[in-house]
Amino acid sequence: MDIKCTGKLTFKGGVHPPGYKELSEHSRIKSVPAPKQLSIMLSQHIGAICKPLVMKKNYVTLGQVIGSADAFVSAPIHSPVNGTVKNIALSSHPVLGRAESIIIETGEDNQVKEPSADKFNENFDPGKYTPEQIFEAVRNAGIVGMGGAGFPTSVKLKANPDSPIRAVIINGCECEPFITCDYRIMLEWTNQIIAGALLAAKALNCENIYIGIEDNKQKAVTAFRQAVEKMPAASEIEVVAVKTKYPQGGERQLIKSILGKDVPAGGIPPMIGVLVNNVATAAAIADAVVFGSPLTHRPVTVSGSGVKNPGNFYAPIGMTAGDLIELAGGLTDDAVKVILGGPMMGFAVADLSTPMTKTGGAITVLTAKEIGSIRMRSKETPCIRCGRCIEACSMNINPTKIAHAVKHNLLDIAEQYHMSVCIECGCCSYVCPADIDVAGLIKTGKILAARAKKLMPK
Amino acid sequence: MILTGLIDLWSSSWQAGVTMLVLAAGFALVLLIASIKLKVQVDPKVEQILTALPGVDCGACGFAGCSAYAKAVAANPELIGKCAPGGDNVSGKIAEILSLAVSGSGVPVRPIVHCKAHTGDKTFFGQYDGIPTCTSANALANVQACKFGCLGFGDCVASCKFDAIHIIDGLAVIDYEKCTGCTACSKACPRGLIEMVPFTSNVMMTVACKSQESGKDTKDFCKVGCIGCKMCTKKNDAFEMATNYARLNYEKYQPGESFTEAMEKCPTKVIVYRGKKT
Numbered sequence: 077m078d079i080k081c082t083g084k085l086t087f088k089g090g091v092h093p094p095g096y097k098e099l100s101e102h103s104r105i106k107s108v109p110a111p112k113q114l115s116i117m118l119s120q121h122i123g124a125i126c127k128p129l130v131m132k133k134n135y136v137t138l139g140q141v142i143g144s145a146d147a148f149v150s151a152p153i154h155s156p157v158n159g160t161v162k163n164i165a166l167s168s169h170p171v172l173g174r175a176e177s178i179i180i181e182t183g184e185d186n187q188v189k190e191p192s193a194d195k196f197n198e199n200f201d202p203g204k205y206t207p208e209q210i211f212e213a214v215r216n217a218g219i220v221g222m223g224g225a226g227f228p229t230s231v232k233l234k235a236n237p238d239s240p241i242r243a244v245i246i247n248g249c250e251c252e253p254f255i256t257c258d259y260r261i262m263l264e265w266t267n268q269i270i271a272g273a274l275l276a277a278k279a280l281n282c283e284n285i286y287i288g289i290e291d292n293k294q295k296a297v298t299a300f301r302q303a304v305e306k307m308p309a310a311s312e313i314e315v316v317a318v319k320t321k322y323p324q325g326g327e328r329q330l331i332k333s334i335l336g337k338d339v340p341a342g343g344i345p346p347m348i349g350v351l352v353n354n355v356a357t358a359a360a361i362a363d364a365v366v367f368g369s370p371l372t373h374r375p376v377t378v379s380g381s382g383v384k385n386p387g388n389f390y391a392p393i394g395m396t397a398g399d400l401i402e403l404a405g406g407l408t409d410d411a412v413k414v415i416l417g418g419p420m421m422g423f424a425v426a427d428l429s430t431p432m433t434k435t436g437g438a439i440t441v442l443t444a445k446e447i448g449s450i451r452m453r454s455k456e457t458p459c460i461r462c463g464r465c466i467e468a469c470s471m472n473i474n475p476t477k478i479a480h481a482v483k484h485n486l487l488d489i490a491e492q493y494h495m496s497v498c499i500e501c502g503c504c505s506y507v508c509p510a511d512i513d514v515a516g517l518i519k520t521g522k523i524l525a526a527r528a529k530k531l532m533p534k
Numbered sequence: 535m536i537l538t539g540l541i542d543l544w545s546s547s548w549q550a551g552v553t554m555l556v557l558a559a560g561f562a563l564v565l566l567i568a569s570i571k572l573k574v575q576v577d578p579k580v581e582q583i584l585t586a587l588p589g590v591d592c593g594a595c596g597f598a599g600c601s602a603y604a605k606a607v608a609a610n611p612e613l614i615g616k617c618a619p620g621g622d623n624v625s626g627k628i629a630e631i632l633s634l635a636v637s638g639s640g641v642p643v644r645p646i647v648h649c650k651a652h653t654g655d656k657t658f659f660g661q662y663d664g665i666p667t668c669t670s671a672n673a674l675a676n677v678q679a680c681k682f683g684c685l686g687f688g689d690c691v692a693s694c695k696f697d698a699i700h701i702i703d704g705l706a707v708i709d710y711e712k713c714t715g716c717t718a719c720s721k722a723c724p725r726g727l728i729e730m731v732p733f734t735s736n737v738m739m740t741v742a743c744k745s746q747e748s749g750k751d752t753k754d755f756c757k758v759g760c761i762g763c764k765m766c767t768k769k770n771d772a773f774e775m776a777t778n779y780a781r782l783n784y785e786k787y788q789p790g791e792s793f794t795e796a797m798e799k800c801p802t803k804v805i806v807y808r809g810k811k812t
Contacts, residue, residue, distance in 0.1 A: 166681075166747055173672075174681040174747070426660025426676035485692075513665050520670045523724070527669075 086319035087332040089470040091503045093253050093322055093420065095292065100379045101256045103387040105264055108403055109188050110157045114394035115167040115177040115431040116142065121220040122227045123149035128178055134161045138189065139370050142178055151218040151228040151434075156372035156392035159183040168430040170416040170423040177431065180394070189373050191390050192363055193265035198306040200267065202274040207235060210279040210365050217364030218434075219371045223247060223325065223354035224417065226435040229361065232351055233279040241280040242349040245334060246273045246358050248289040248296060249318065249325035252418030255438040257375035258355050260388045262289070262296040265359050266303045270310050272358030275365050280351060285313045287355075288330050292320040322420060323501040327352040329470055341497045356437065371434060378404035382411030382441030391432065397439055398428035413442040420502045457510045465504035465514055471497050475504035479514045482521030487528060490521045498522070579631055580608045586627040587620060592695045594618040594716035608632065618643070619696070619714035641732045644715045645699075645708055646808050648727045649684040650742035653704030655757040656680060667692075672724040679755035682745045684727055693722035710810045731784050737809035739782060739793055741766070746777040753802075760804045769796035 119125045124147035136142055136155040144152035159182040169175035205213075215230035235241070246269065250258040262269065269287075277285050289297050300315040318324055318333045328339045330352060337348050345352055353361070360371050372393060379386040384405030391400060397414060401407055415422035416436050432439075465475040473494050481490035495518060504514035583604040591599035595616035597606055607613045611632050615625045621642065657679035664670055668689040671677040677685060686704035698712035699719050706719070706728070720728040731738055741760055745752045749761035760780055766773040770793055772786035782805075787793070797805040 166751065168675055170675055173675045423674060424660075426658075427679075430675065516665045516670055519673060520665060520667065523669050523673060527721075527724070 085333040087329045090321040091468050091506050096254045097256050100386040105260050105388045105390050107188050107190050107390045110182045110392050111399040114180045116394040117433050118143050118176045120433040121151050126153050128164050130161050151220050154370040154372050157182045158186045168427040193268045196267040196271050200271045201309050202278045207279045210275050213365040217370040219360045220434050222356040224435050235280050241282045241351045243284040244277045244282050245352045246287045248355045251322045251325040252420050254379040254440045255377045255418050257377040257388045257437050261375050266299050268362045269355050269358045272362035286334050287315045288318050290320040291317040377438040380441040382443050394431045396429050396431050410443045411441045412444045415440040455511045464507045468503040468507045475514045479517035482517045487525050495521050580604050582631045592716045618716040643730050644733050645720050645728045646731045646740050647706045648744045650758045651683050651756050657755045669724045689722045690719035693718040737807045741780050742806050743804045765799045766796040
């Protein structure tokens with residue numbers, strides 16, 4: 077077993093940003109009381125946007141379905157508290173800007189929800205559940221990929237006879253700086269995550285399960301190896317330590333590292349028979365299948381030098397960024413930038429009333445010292461063709477070529493250089509000595525290309 | 535001496551000269567056959583249409599440029615009238631070349647920016663320091679409080695081939711003297727604020743806001759937003775309610791008293807005239 081303890085497994089490209097995990101990695105996950113008011117976004121995932129099922133002034137209870145859509149690629153939304161619907165109105169959304177949300181005022185009878193990790197032990201047996209049961213439970217619980225993409229998990233767990241899944245990978249890399257909530261749940265909810273992994277594999281009738289963890293989280297690797305040994309049902313699970321490198325937690329990169337396989341450009345992992353789930357998603361699957369409890373709370377890290385007491389919380393979905401920052405002691409005086417997510421791929425927000433969604437695992441608050449001068453764009457200098465972005469690119473494309481094509485509105489050239497393959501990990505912007513926002517330009521190019529397609533005359 | 539030299543040269547190398555001549559004649563023959571056999575048929579009409587078009591390659595017609603449009607319109611006369619910069623004049627010429635009778639509607643279609651907020655009217659939560667284009671800024675939340683208003687980075691300005699749109703104090707303003715109605719700006723705006731409107735009169739009335747926020751939020755975010763009070767709809771039924779904002783049905787617009795009254799009653803003065811200054 078020891079051969080893989082110092083992860084040699086890796087992919088080409090990537091960067092090594094400082095981790096800053098020490099700020100919050102020792103803080104246990106705290107259950108927090110729901111704030112007075114929650115805004116539950118109707119668009120929390122990839123796929124059809126939910127329609128509200130409740131009306132103004134309706135009384136809702138914890139776990140009640142408050143929004144759903146008929147489409148296959150979608151996930152219902154549940155109320156995280158007992159309370160009253162105050163309004164259905166636009167709220168700040170980290171990606172869409174403004175989007176419809178259900179605003180719930182928490183009732184006085186509301187209880188703090190505790191994680192159910194203690195109820196899982198080494199005697200867990202996935203044999204009790206049929207694949208159909210697992211699929212239904214996950215669908216009804218509204219589980220989506222909690223690592224950030226937000227793809228409805230039930231869609232991934234629907235077995236497709238044409239392309240059987242041969243390997244399930246549980247992603248515990250957490251390669252973004254600052255974020256530690258996945259690390260904490262790996263230590264605290266170990267059995268629950270293994271149970272989730274077994275259930276996901278059972279739903280797809282698959283026997284190879286890997287748990288991929290970066291080798292800077294030795295404690296988590298050890299915890300999983302011990303738990304796997306103790307649990308009879310989990311003897312087949314392989315706990316793999318992979319090299320610490322950003323973006324190791326990207327599903328394509330993780331598959332390359334563990335299995336040595338490439339996901340085809342424009343394709344998805346199931347095409348090569350692989351399913352990747354985040355550890356938090358696995359925990360949610362276990363919760364949903366065993367206890368039928370919907371996804372209403374999630375672990376969140378609030379970290380960065382801009383908050384007074386960084387920590388990890390088990391918070392209801394729909395809690396605003398401001399409320400969570402208050403839990404972490406509030407902003408320091410020199411905090412200037414609030415990012416939903418990590419510093420590499422997160423979205424900066426200026427409105428602290430932006431609520432957290434099912435996919436939002438972190439809030440990072442940076443200080444002026446950390447982000448350098450506030451006017452980044454005046455620092456940009458011409459490209460010197462050093463090729464560092466090409467070296468750093470985790471998808472093996474030529475970022476600078478695409479970025480320049482987009483800058484000059486040459487979308488066909490950008491497309492020729494495989495713009496759509498980019499996963500927007502931001503390594504190119506990170507290494508650029510000329511401070512060019514390469515990843516930002518590629519993202520802009522993708523938006524422009526999508527719009528041009530829509531406007532094309534027939 | 536020189537003469538003898540020349541005669542020597544001739545007698546020693548006349549074969550080479552003849553070979554060259556024969557070769558040249560052979561190639562000429564090949565080219566002659568090729569030019570007849572492989573001749574590309576160019577429709578003289580396409581050439582004529584191309585000369586009639588303005589030649590600015592603006593792309594308003596939806597084709598790659600004037601020459602692509604000329605080809606397309608010669609093949610399919612239904613496409614007449616797609617040339618916005620040329621207008622009725624060019625449509626007429628094309629119709630003449632294709633010996634068709636075309637009656638232009640005569641109503642020019644021009645863009646209107648559905649926002650009235652200059653920098654001073656807008657609310658900002660934070661400072662944006664990313665890529666300075668509207669499309670990039672629009673990908674991020676909270677660049678400015680209003681998600682529906684003009685961002686003012688000038689994607690429309692960059693798209694305009696006629697220098698007819700400018701950012702004036704954070705708001706895109708159209709110069710209707712120069713505008714040809716080529717629709718490039720309306721395609722460039724990531725927020726869809728610039729709509730093409732039939733200008734039935736020289737100046738057009740419009741509700742210069744598309745904020746879907748509730749009235750209270752609109753008021754918080756912007757000093758000159760439509761708060762959806764429905765006052766104008768009571769004055770004239772050409773004003774219709776969309777999601778939390780009023781919009782003018784331009785087909786129904788006729789300069790008249792009830793419209794002026796609606797404009798005066800508007801609490802945020804967001805109903806304005808747009809068009810040529812006369």
